[in-house]
Amino acid sequence: MSPPGPVVVLVDAYTSGQYLPPEFAALGAELVHVQSTAELMPSMPAPDLSVYRENIVHEDLVKTVAQLAPYRPVCVMAGQEPGVLLADELAGELGLPANTASLSAARRDKYQMIETLRAAGLHCAGQFKSGDVAALADWAGRNGYPVVVKPLRSAAGDGVFVCATDGEVRAAAAAVLASDTIYGEGNAEALVQSYLHGPEYVVDMVSYEGRRYLCGVWQYHKRLLASGRNIYDREHLLHPDEEPVPQLAAYVEQALDALGVRYGPSHAEVIMTPDGPALVEVGCRIAGNMHPGFHDRCAGGNQAGLTALAWLRPGRFLRDHAGRRYGKRCEAVCCTTSTTLDGVVDHIGRDAVEQIAALETVHRFDLKLAPGDRIRPTVDLYSSTMRIFMCGADMAAIDRDYQRIGVLKDRVYRISESG
Structure with a gap:
């Protein structure tokens, strides 16, 4: 009988997180899943728990760490956005390689994220957050329309409104504050940001010890509805040598450094404004529209497979991929x-x-x-x-x-x- 393989812990492996277990298993790893909530989140397709040695339902940090410790895991990472904070905490408690702990909240809260970039001298949107509709509308009126109103900790376009008038801001802010995110969290505050003019791009990377591989850059095409909702339509892959890919990649590298992202996958959305790139947001998880077979075919590799390689074969990742980029096939x-x-x-x-x-x-x-x-x-x-x-x-x-x-x-x- 072969000895057991290294154990990898995934936290909240919803949606595209389902592609991580096969890639880790292909490199000989076994998996444990941590569920951050008492019940599986109904807003997203549930993970297939049959591929894990155990599913641990998180109750408190001390208990979960005690349950994980006997497995002697080699890494803990988020399978999807709601697992980011807990994965950071667990990795820190278990003494495993992890992103900078003091910046954990800035990798999840969109207001803190942008303020962290601003403090690092990076171009980004003006913004204001509040739980008061009138205060949000007042900021928008003083700073000029259009603006974007959205929750601080959601994803996938949930509760995001493009607003051109005081009334639209008030209605959007009230809607956000009265709702929960797709992850079941209440919105005590809403975020209003200056509208970033220009085309929007996706920049996907994998990091290990702060060294990165560029997995792909895609341009978004969205449609703005009369309701102010800007819905996803399609995205297309750019060639790594065409503009503005080099500018986008360099900016995202700086943003990840500022946010303390040193390990694992990242999925950044960036607007190319007349003044240069500006971050919309970045998630410390694989892209939602990632599919291994498709990305292998068109870009010569996929973010899930490269993430598994970085964690389980770091020497190979650093030698063969760090500092390099995808090829458009x-x-x-x-x-x-x-x-x-x-x-x-x-x-x-x-x-x-x-x-x-x-x-x-x-x-x-x-x-x-x-x-x-x-x-x-x-x-x-x-x-x-x-x-x-x-x-x-x-x-x-x-x-x-x-x-x-x-x-x-x-x-x-x-x-x-x-x-």
Whole structure:
């Protein structure tokens, strides 16, 4: 019998966190999962707990550390955004390599994140936070429209509003303060920021001992709804040599240094303003639209696999990847479809599914809903209906298939009732 492999601890491995266990297992690791809440979060697809040696439901730090210590883990990392703070705490208590402890809150709270960058001399948005709607509206009025109103600790476009008037700011701030985040946390305060003008990009990296590999840079394409919600549409992969990739990568390196990110994956969203790059936010976890097979094909590697390599084979990662970047192997697009449907999914339109699957440039796609699920008009990433990975030698072919998907997308879900 072979000896047991090194143990890796993942905290809250929801959504794209599901891609981490196979990559760690492929390098001989065993896994333990820590669930930061008493119940699994209903807003996100649940992790497959069958792949873990144990699922520890966190109650308090001392108890969880005592449960993990016998495994002698080699690392603790967040599988998704809500696990970032707890993963930092656990790694510190277990004496494992970790991101700078004193900056942990700044890697999760968007106000502290931007203020940390400002203190480091990096270009970023003006901002103000408060639990008072009038104070938020007053700041916006004094600093000029448009502005962005959003929660301090959510993700995926949840509760993010672009506002052009005092009334819009007041309505958006009231909506944020009256709601919970997608992670079930109440919003005691809302954040208002100056609007950053320019195209938005994703910059994904993996770090070990502060040395990094650039996994990919993607340009976002979003659509601004009349409600002020700016919804995801698609993103396309840039060549590592084309502008503004070098500027974006250099800026994100500085931002990660300022935020004490020395280990693990990071997913940064950055606006290229007329005055240079400015961070929207960065998450210390793998990208939400990451899929190993797709990213291997189009970029020559994937963030989950590189994260596992960095933790389990650090010498190899530092030798072969640190200071280097991806290579664009083909044109690539990830699109997230929106809908105006409102009702309950009765059944899946198989003809539409088969037509999408047969499109030349569709690499794979994921249905986000099943019969019996509620479908609502799209306002953020979690209310989008499908995620479709597309690639090919010719962007014109991808664009052609993308237009066809726009025709077929609302034929995929057949609803039984509205309202």
